[in-house]
Amino acid sequence: MSETASEASALPLKRGLRALARGLGFQLFGVARAESLGEDVARLGEWLGRGEAARMSSYLGREYEQRGDPLRLVDGARSVVTVGMSYGQVPPDCEGVAGKPEGRVARFALGPDYHEVLRPRLNEMAEYIARNASAPVVSRAFVDTGPLLERAFARRAGLGFIGKNACLIHPRYGSWFVLGAIVTSVALPADRPVSGDLCGECRRCLDACPTGALYAPRRLDARRCLSYLTIETRESLAPDTMRRMGNTLFGCDACQEVCPFNNDSLPCEEPGLTSGSRSERFPEWDATLERILGIRSNREFDAMFSGTALLRSRRSGLLRNAAIAAGNLRRLDLRDALRSIVRRGNESRAAREAAAWALEEMKDAQYSEKRGERL
Numbered sequence: 173m174s175e176t177a178s179e180a181s182a183l184p185l186k187r188g189l190r191a192l193a194r195g196l197g198f199q200l201f202g203v204a205r206a207e208s209l210g211e212d213v214a215r216l217g218e219w220l221g222r223g224e225a226a227r228m229s230s231y232l233g234r235e236y237e238q239r240g241d242p243l244r245l246v247d248g249a250r251s252v253v254t255v256g257m258s259y260g261q262v263p264p265d266c267e268g269v270a271g272k273p274e275g276r277v278a279r280f281a282l283g284p285d286y287h288e289v290l291r292p293r294l295n296e297m298a299e300y301i302a303r304n305a306s307a308p309v310v311s312r313a314f315v316d317t318g319p320l321l322e323r324a325f326a327r328r329a330g331l332g333f334i335g336k337n338a339c340l341i342h343p344r345y346g347s348w349f350v351l352g353a354i355v356t357s358v359a360l361p362a363d364r365p366v367s368g369d370l371c372g373e374c375r376r377c378l379d380a381c382p383t384g385a386l387y388a389p390r391r392l393d394a395r396r397c398l399s400y401l402t403i404e405t406r407e408s409l410a411p412d413t414m415r416r417m418g419n420t421l422f423g424c425d426a427c428q429e430v431c432p433f434n435n436d437s438l439p440c441e442e443p444g445l446t447s448g449s450r451s452e453r454f455p456e457w458d459a460t461l462e463r464i465l466g467i468r469s470n471r472e473f474d475a476m477f478s479g480t481a482l483l484r485s486r487r488s489g490l491l492r493n494a495a496i497a498a499g500n501l502r503r504l505d506l507r508d509a510l511r512s513i514v515r516r517g518n519e520s521r522a523a524r525e526a527a528a529w530a531l532e533e534m535k536d537a538q539y540s541e542k543r544g545e546r547l
C-alpha cells in the first residue's frame with residue numbers, strides 16, 4: 173500500500189486518538205511524518221558548537237543527530253503524534269504573599285511536575301494506538317526528557333510556529349503549553365505546519381529579556397538565560413547577573429509574558445497544572461523566601477518540594493536564588509536568615525556568597541531605614 177493510501181486507511185484511528193487526547197486534557201493535537209529533521213538538527217549542532225547550550229551540551233550533544241530522526245528511536249517509525257496541554261493564563265501570585273514581595277516561580281513550575289502528569293496519559297494514547305491499529309505496532313512516548321526534538325516535530329505537526337523567543341507558539345492560543353510526543357510505527361495522516369513567520373516586526377520578547385540571553389530572533393544563549401541559570405546551575409553567579417535576576421526564584425517567563433499571542437491563551441483545564449495563587453494550590457509549601465531560606469537540610473527541602481519541578485534546582489540552587497531575590501527585593505526582614513546562611517559552614521559556597529552579596533546590596537535600604545524613611 174502506498175504511504176498516502178495507508179495514511180488514509182488510518183484516518184479513523186487518528187480521529188479516535190484526537191478525541192482521546194482531548195478527553196485526556198490535551199488541547200493541541202497534531203501528527204507529523206516520522207522524517208529526519210535535517211535543518212533542525214543542523215541548528216541544534218550550531219547552537220551546541222557556539223557553546224550556547226552551556227552544560228546542557230553534555231546530554232544534548234550525546235548523539236544529538238538522533239534527536240531529529242525518529243527512525244533511530246523507534247524501529248519502523250512512520251508518525252510522530254504531538255500534543256500540548258495548557259498550563260494556564262493566570263499570572264503567578266508573587267507580589268505580596270503576606271504583604272511582602274516574594275520570589276517569582278515560572279508558571280510551568282507552579283503545579284506538580286508536568287512530566288508526571290503527561291507521561292501516563294501519553295502511555296494511554298500509545299495503548300489506544302496498539303489496540304486499534306490493524307497490525308502490531310511499536311510506539312514510544314516522550315515528555316521532553318527523551319532524545320527527541322518534540323518542539324520541532326510539534327511545529328511540523330501544525331501545533332504552532334517558532335517565535336522570536338524560541339518558543340512554540342500556537343497562532344491563537346499562544347505558548348503556555350507543555351508538550352508531549354509519541355513516535356509510532358503506524359502511518360497516520362500528517363497535519364500541515366503553520367506557515368510563515370507570524371512575529372512580523374514585533375520584538376517585545378527580545379526587549380524584555382533581562383540579561384540579553386535572547387540576543388537575536390530565535391537565538392538564545394543559555395549561559396545568560398535565567399531559566400537555565402536558576403534551574404540547572406548551582407554555582408556562584410556574577411554580581412551583574414544577580415542584579416538582573418530581580419525576584420526570579422525558579423525559571424523565567426519574561427519573554428513569554430510580553431508576547432501578544434499569549435493575550436488570549438487558553439485556560440488550564442488540568443487542575444494539576446493551574447497557575448493560580450500558590451497558597452491556594454500548595455498550602456503545604458507556600459514557597460516564601462523566608463521559608464526557603466529557613467530550610468536546613470536536604471531532607472526538609474525534598475519534603476517541601478516533593479512532586480514539583482522545583483526539586484530540580486536542588487536545595488543549594490534554590491537557596492542561592494532565594495538569597496539573591498531577597499537582596500534585590502531589599503527584604504530587610506530576612507537579614508538574620510541571610511546572616512545565618514553566611515555563617516553556616518555546611519552550605520554551598522554559592523549560597524553563602526549570594527547571601528553575603530544580598531546583605532551588601534541591602535545596605536542602602538538599611539541606611540534609609542535608620543533615617544526612618546519609608547522604603
Ligand code: SF4
Nearest residue numbers: 381397398424426427
Ligand atoms: S527565559 Fe528569561 S532570561 Fe531566558 S531568554 Fe527568556 S526572558 Fe531571557
Ligand code: SF4
Nearest residue numbers: 335336371374377431
Ligand atoms: S513577543 Fe513578539 S517577537 Fe516575540 S515571540 Fe511573541 S510575537 Fe514573536
